[in-house]
Amino acid sequence: MMDFTEGFGLQGKVALVTGASRGIGEAIARAFAAHGVTVVLASRKMEGxxxxxxxxxxxxxxxxxxxxxxGKPDQITEVFQRISDELGRIDILVNNAATNPFAGNAVDVPEWAFDKTVAVNMKGYFIASQHAARMMIEQGSGVIINIASVAALEALPMQTVYSMTKAAVLAMTRGxxxxxxxxxxxxxxxxxxxVKTHFSQFLADTPEIAQPLLDATALKRFAxxxxxxxxxxxxxxDMSSYTTGTVVVCDGGALA
Ligand SMILES: NC(=O)c1ccc[n+]([C@@H]2O[C@H](COP(=O)([O-])OP(=O)(O)OC[C@H]3O[C@@H](n4cnc5c(N)ncnc54)[C@H](OP(=O)(O)O)[C@@H]3O)[C@@H](O)[C@H]2O)c1
Structure with a gap:
Protein backbone atom coordinates (compact mmCIF):
# COMPACT_ATOMS: atom_id res chain seq x y z
CA MET A 1 0.00 0.00 0.00
CA MET A 2 1.27 3.46 -0.84
CA ASP A 3 1.22 6.06 1.92
CA PHE A 4 -0.33 9.08 0.20
CA THR A 5 0.03 11.19 3.36
CA GLU A 6 3.78 11.27 2.68
CA GLY A 7 3.39 13.64 -0.28
CA PHE A 8 5.72 13.09 -3.20
CA GLY A 9 8.39 11.40 -1.05
CA LEU A 10 11.29 13.12 -2.83
CA GLN A 11 13.13 14.32 0.31
CA GLY A 12 16.90 13.72 0.05
CA LYS A 13 16.91 12.80 -3.64
CA VAL A 14 19.45 14.24 -6.09
CA ALA A 15 18.34 15.61 -9.47
CA LEU A 16 20.11 17.09 -12.48
CA VAL A 17 17.97 19.54 -14.47
CA THR A 18 19.48 20.79 -17.74
CA GLY A 19 18.38 24.18 -18.98
CA ALA A 20 17.54 25.16 -15.40
CA SER A 21 18.40 28.86 -15.63
CA ARG A 22 14.93 29.94 -16.78
CA GLY A 23 11.58 28.80 -18.15
CA ILE A 24 10.40 25.21 -17.73
CA GLY A 25 13.74 23.98 -16.34
CA GLU A 26 13.71 26.65 -13.64
CA ALA A 27 10.12 25.80 -12.70
CA ILE A 28 10.97 22.08 -12.42
CA ALA A 29 14.13 22.79 -10.39
CA ARG A 30 12.25 25.02 -7.95
CA ALA A 31 9.42 22.50 -7.59
CA PHE A 32 11.88 19.67 -6.89
CA ALA A 33 13.81 21.80 -4.37
CA ALA A 34 10.56 22.70 -2.61
CA HIS A 35 10.07 18.96 -2.07
CA GLY A 36 13.52 18.42 -0.54
CA VAL A 37 15.48 17.44 -3.65
CA THR A 38 19.09 18.60 -4.00
CA VAL A 39 19.08 20.05 -7.51
CA VAL A 40 22.05 20.37 -9.85
CA LEU A 41 21.22 23.34 -12.08
CA ALA A 42 22.90 23.18 -15.49
CA SER A 43 22.95 25.50 -18.50
CA ARG A 44 25.49 27.46 -20.54
CA LYS A 45 25.52 30.71 -18.55
CA MET A 46 26.35 31.00 -14.86
CA GLU A 47 24.41 34.25 -14.36
CA GLY A 48 20.95 32.70 -14.78
CA GLY A 71 25.62 20.18 -27.23
CA LYS A 72 29.18 19.35 -26.07
CA PRO A 73 29.48 15.76 -24.80
CA ASP A 74 32.71 16.51 -22.87
CA GLN A 75 30.90 19.13 -20.80
CA ILE A 76 28.12 16.66 -19.95
CA THR A 77 30.76 14.16 -18.83
CA GLU A 78 32.30 16.81 -16.55
CA VAL A 79 28.95 17.51 -14.88
CA PHE A 80 28.36 13.83 -14.15
CA GLN A 81 31.90 13.52 -12.77
CA ARG A 82 31.10 16.38 -10.38
CA ILE A 83 27.80 14.79 -9.37
CA SER A 84 29.58 11.53 -8.68
CA ASP A 85 32.38 13.24 -6.69
CA GLU A 86 30.27 15.76 -4.75
CA LEU A 87 26.89 14.07 -4.31
CA GLY A 88 27.66 10.38 -4.86
CA ARG A 89 24.40 9.53 -6.63
CA ILE A 90 21.73 10.70 -9.07
CA ASP A 91 18.06 9.87 -8.58
CA ILE A 92 16.44 12.04 -11.25
CA LEU A 93 17.67 13.34 -14.60
CA VAL A 94 15.54 15.93 -16.39
CA ASN A 95 16.70 16.39 -19.99
CA ASN A 96 15.23 19.81 -20.69
CA ALA A 97 17.82 22.05 -22.43
CA ALA A 98 16.90 22.38 -26.08
CA THR A 99 17.39 24.72 -28.99
CA ASN A 100 15.47 25.81 -32.06
CA PRO A 101 17.82 28.18 -33.88
CA PHE A 102 15.94 28.39 -37.18
CA ALA A 103 12.22 28.95 -37.67
CA GLY A 104 11.37 28.60 -41.33
CA ASN A 105 10.62 26.28 -44.18
CA ALA A 106 12.45 22.94 -44.22
CA VAL A 107 13.93 23.65 -47.66
CA ASP A 108 15.68 26.72 -46.22
CA VAL A 109 17.23 25.14 -43.10
CA PRO A 110 20.98 25.74 -43.15
CA GLU A 111 23.18 22.77 -42.27
CA TRP A 112 24.63 24.51 -39.19
CA ALA A 113 21.12 24.90 -37.75
CA PHE A 114 20.28 21.26 -38.45
CA ASP A 115 23.51 20.08 -36.78
CA LYS A 116 23.05 22.32 -33.71
CA THR A 117 19.44 21.22 -33.20
CA VAL A 118 20.38 17.55 -33.41
CA ALA A 119 23.47 18.02 -31.19
CA VAL A 120 21.57 19.65 -28.31
CA ASN A 121 18.04 18.22 -28.53
CA MET A 122 18.91 14.66 -29.49
CA LYS A 123 22.54 13.78 -28.85
CA GLY A 124 22.69 15.88 -25.67
CA TYR A 125 19.65 14.09 -24.21
CA PHE A 126 21.14 10.73 -25.17
CA ILE A 127 24.63 11.32 -23.75
CA ALA A 128 23.21 12.66 -20.47
CA SER A 129 20.88 9.65 -20.27
CA GLN A 130 23.82 7.27 -20.79
CA HIS A 131 25.75 8.84 -17.90
CA ALA A 132 22.71 8.87 -15.62
CA ALA A 133 21.74 5.32 -16.50
CA ARG A 134 25.20 3.98 -15.65
CA MET A 135 24.97 5.48 -12.16
CA MET A 136 21.31 4.49 -11.74
CA ILE A 137 22.01 0.87 -12.74
CA GLU A 138 24.63 0.73 -9.94
CA GLN A 139 22.03 2.17 -7.53
CA GLY A 140 19.23 -0.08 -8.77
CA SER A 141 16.88 2.89 -9.04
CA GLY A 142 16.32 6.17 -10.85
CA VAL A 143 14.05 8.26 -13.01
CA ILE A 144 14.73 9.95 -16.34
CA ILE A 145 12.32 12.63 -17.60
CA ASN A 146 12.73 13.92 -21.15
CA ILE A 147 11.10 17.21 -22.07
CA ALA A 148 9.79 16.65 -25.58
CA SER A 149 7.06 18.75 -27.24
CA VAL A 150 3.72 18.42 -28.96
CA ALA A 151 5.87 19.10 -32.02
CA ALA A 152 6.81 15.41 -31.73
CA LEU A 153 3.16 14.47 -32.21
CA GLU A 154 1.86 16.92 -34.81
CA ALA A 155 3.31 19.08 -37.56
CA LEU A 156 3.92 22.66 -36.42
CA PRO A 157 4.66 25.40 -38.94
CA MET A 158 8.33 26.24 -39.59
CA GLN A 159 9.66 23.68 -37.10
CA THR A 160 10.37 20.49 -39.01
CA VAL A 161 13.91 19.86 -37.75
CA TYR A 162 12.97 20.72 -34.16
CA SER A 163 9.98 18.36 -34.46
CA MET A 164 12.23 15.59 -35.80
CA THR A 165 14.48 15.84 -32.75
CA LYS A 166 11.51 15.85 -30.37
CA ALA A 167 10.07 12.74 -32.06
CA ALA A 168 13.49 11.13 -31.58
CA VAL A 169 13.25 11.99 -27.87
CA LEU A 170 10.03 9.96 -27.64
CA ALA A 171 11.68 7.02 -29.43
CA MET A 172 14.62 7.25 -27.02
CA THR A 173 12.20 7.36 -24.07
CA ARG A 174 10.55 4.11 -25.15
CA GLY A 175 13.86 2.36 -25.91
CA VAL A 195 4.45 27.52 -22.61
CA LYS A 196 5.08 31.19 -21.89
CA THR A 197 8.89 31.31 -21.82
CA HIS A 198 11.79 32.96 -23.65
CA PHE A 199 11.75 29.93 -26.01
CA SER A 200 8.25 30.67 -27.29
CA GLN A 201 8.74 34.47 -27.33
CA PHE A 202 8.86 34.46 -31.14
CA LEU A 203 5.17 33.46 -31.06
CA ALA A 204 4.29 36.68 -29.30
CA ASP A 205 6.02 38.47 -32.16
CA THR A 206 4.22 36.38 -34.82
CA PRO A 207 0.48 36.51 -34.05
CA GLU A 208 -0.40 34.81 -37.35
CA ILE A 209 1.29 31.66 -35.97
CA ALA A 210 0.33 32.16 -32.30
CA GLN A 211 -3.41 32.74 -32.80
CA PRO A 212 -4.21 29.37 -34.47
CA LEU A 213 -2.20 27.59 -31.76
CA LEU A 214 -4.16 29.42 -29.07
CA ASP A 215 -7.47 28.73 -30.81
CA ALA A 216 -6.59 25.01 -30.98
CA THR A 217 -6.34 24.66 -27.20
CA ALA A 218 -9.39 23.52 -25.26
CA LEU A 219 -8.44 25.78 -22.34
CA LYS A 220 -8.03 28.84 -24.62
CA ARG A 221 -4.71 29.86 -23.11
CA PHE A 222 -1.01 28.99 -23.19
CA ALA A 223 0.72 27.33 -20.21
CA ASP A 238 6.55 7.11 -6.70
CA MET A 239 3.16 8.62 -7.56
CA SER A 240 4.00 7.32 -11.05
CA SER A 241 5.70 4.09 -9.92
CA TYR A 242 3.93 1.99 -12.60
CA THR A 243 4.39 4.54 -15.39
CA THR A 244 7.30 4.14 -17.81
CA GLY A 245 8.01 4.45 -21.52
CA THR A 246 5.24 6.93 -22.11
CA VAL A 247 4.56 10.60 -22.61
CA VAL A 248 2.48 12.98 -20.53
CA VAL A 249 0.97 15.58 -22.86
CA CYS A 250 0.48 19.03 -21.25
CA ASP A 251 -1.02 20.98 -24.14
CA GLY A 252 -4.23 22.54 -22.79
CA GLY A 253 -6.18 20.07 -24.90
CA ALA A 254 -4.74 21.18 -28.25
CA LEU A 255 -4.50 17.57 -29.48
CA ALA A 256 -7.91 16.60 -28.09
N1 LIG B 1 8.17 27.05 -24.31
C1 LIG B 1 7.45 26.25 -25.06
O1 LIG B 1 6.41 26.65 -25.62
C2 LIG B 1 7.83 24.80 -25.20
C3 LIG B 1 6.90 23.94 -25.81
C4 LIG B 1 7.22 22.59 -25.96
C5 LIG B 1 8.43 22.12 -25.50
N2 LIG B 1 9.32 22.99 -24.92
C6 LIG B 1 10.59 22.43 -24.46
O2 LIG B 1 10.80 22.79 -23.11
C7 LIG B 1 12.20 22.82 -22.84
C8 LIG B 1 12.56 24.10 -22.13
O3 LIG B 1 12.16 25.18 -22.94
P1 LIG B 1 11.79 26.61 -22.31
O4 LIG B 1 10.56 27.04 -23.00
O5 LIG B 1 11.85 26.57 -20.83
O6 LIG B 1 13.01 27.45 -22.90
P2 LIG B 1 13.83 28.71 -22.30
O7 LIG B 1 13.00 29.50 -21.36
O8 LIG B 1 14.42 29.37 -23.48
O9 LIG B 1 14.99 28.00 -21.46
C9 LIG B 1 15.93 27.20 -22.10
C10 LIG B 1 16.97 26.76 -21.09
O10 LIG B 1 17.90 25.90 -21.74
C11 LIG B 1 19.21 26.44 -21.59
N3 LIG B 1 19.95 26.07 -22.79
C12 LIG B 1 19.72 26.44 -24.07
N4 LIG B 1 20.61 25.86 -24.89
C13 LIG B 1 21.43 25.10 -24.09
C14 LIG B 1 22.55 24.27 -24.34
N5 LIG B 1 23.05 24.08 -25.57
N6 LIG B 1 23.12 23.65 -23.29
C15 LIG B 1 22.65 23.82 -22.04
N7 LIG B 1 21.61 24.59 -21.74
C16 LIG B 1 21.01 25.23 -22.76
C17 LIG B 1 19.02 27.93 -21.35
O11 LIG B 1 20.04 28.52 -20.57
P3 LIG B 1 21.45 29.09 -21.15
O12 LIG B 1 21.10 30.14 -22.15
O13 LIG B 1 22.16 29.59 -19.93
O14 LIG B 1 22.15 27.92 -21.73
C18 LIG B 1 17.75 27.89 -20.51
O15 LIG B 1 18.05 27.56 -19.17
C19 LIG B 1 12.88 22.58 -24.18
O16 LIG B 1 13.21 21.21 -24.29
C20 LIG B 1 11.81 22.92 -25.20
O17 LIG B 1 12.00 22.23 -26.42
C21 LIG B 1 9.05 24.31 -24.77
Missing part, protein backbone atom coordinates in the same frame (compact mmCIF):
# COMPACT_ATOMS: atom_id res chain seq x y z
CA UNK A 49 21.96 29.60 -12.81
CA UNK A 50 23.11 31.72 -9.85
CA UNK A 51 19.78 33.58 -9.85
CA UNK A 52 17.83 30.31 -9.67
CA UNK A 53 20.19 28.86 -7.06
CA UNK A 54 19.80 31.95 -4.86
CA UNK A 55 16.01 31.73 -5.10
CA UNK A 56 16.10 28.05 -4.11
CA UNK A 57 18.51 28.60 -1.22
CA UNK A 58 16.51 31.62 0.04
CA UNK A 59 13.45 29.37 0.14
CA UNK A 60 15.37 26.84 2.28
CA UNK A 61 16.30 24.42 -0.52
CA UNK A 62 19.58 22.94 -1.75
CA UNK A 63 21.09 23.52 -5.20
CA UNK A 64 24.45 23.62 -6.95
CA UNK A 65 25.26 25.17 -10.32
CA UNK A 66 27.11 23.62 -13.26
CA UNK A 67 27.94 25.46 -16.47
CA UNK A 68 27.34 22.98 -19.27
CA UNK A 69 26.56 23.22 -22.97
CA UNK A 70 24.64 19.99 -23.56
CA UNK A 176 15.48 3.33 -22.61
CA UNK A 177 12.33 2.47 -20.64
CA UNK A 178 12.45 -1.10 -22.02
CA UNK A 179 16.19 -1.45 -21.43
CA UNK A 180 16.34 0.12 -17.97
CA UNK A 181 13.03 -1.07 -16.50
CA UNK A 182 14.54 -4.34 -15.20
CA UNK A 183 17.06 -2.20 -13.25
CA UNK A 184 14.29 -0.31 -11.44
CA UNK A 185 14.71 2.78 -13.61
CA UNK A 186 11.69 4.54 -15.14
CA UNK A 187 11.95 6.72 -18.26
CA UNK A 188 9.14 9.03 -19.39
CA UNK A 189 8.63 12.15 -21.47
CA UNK A 190 6.56 15.29 -21.12
CA UNK A 191 5.18 16.92 -24.27
CA UNK A 192 4.29 20.54 -23.52
CA UNK A 193 2.18 22.65 -25.82
CA UNK A 194 2.98 26.35 -25.93
CA UNK A 224 2.74 28.78 -17.34
CA UNK A 225 6.06 26.94 -16.69
CA UNK A 226 4.79 25.70 -13.28
CA UNK A 227 2.06 23.74 -15.06
CA UNK A 228 4.79 21.57 -16.64
CA UNK A 229 6.64 21.27 -13.32
CA UNK A 230 3.59 19.55 -11.82
CA UNK A 231 3.86 16.77 -14.39
CA UNK A 232 7.58 16.47 -13.65
CA UNK A 233 6.89 16.07 -9.92
CA UNK A 234 4.44 13.26 -10.72
CA UNK A 235 6.90 11.46 -13.00
CA UNK A 236 9.85 11.93 -10.61
CA UNK A 237 8.04 10.44 -7.66
Missing amino acids: LERVKNAIVSAGGRAITAVCNT LARELGPHGIRVNAIAPGV EPDEIAGAALFLAS
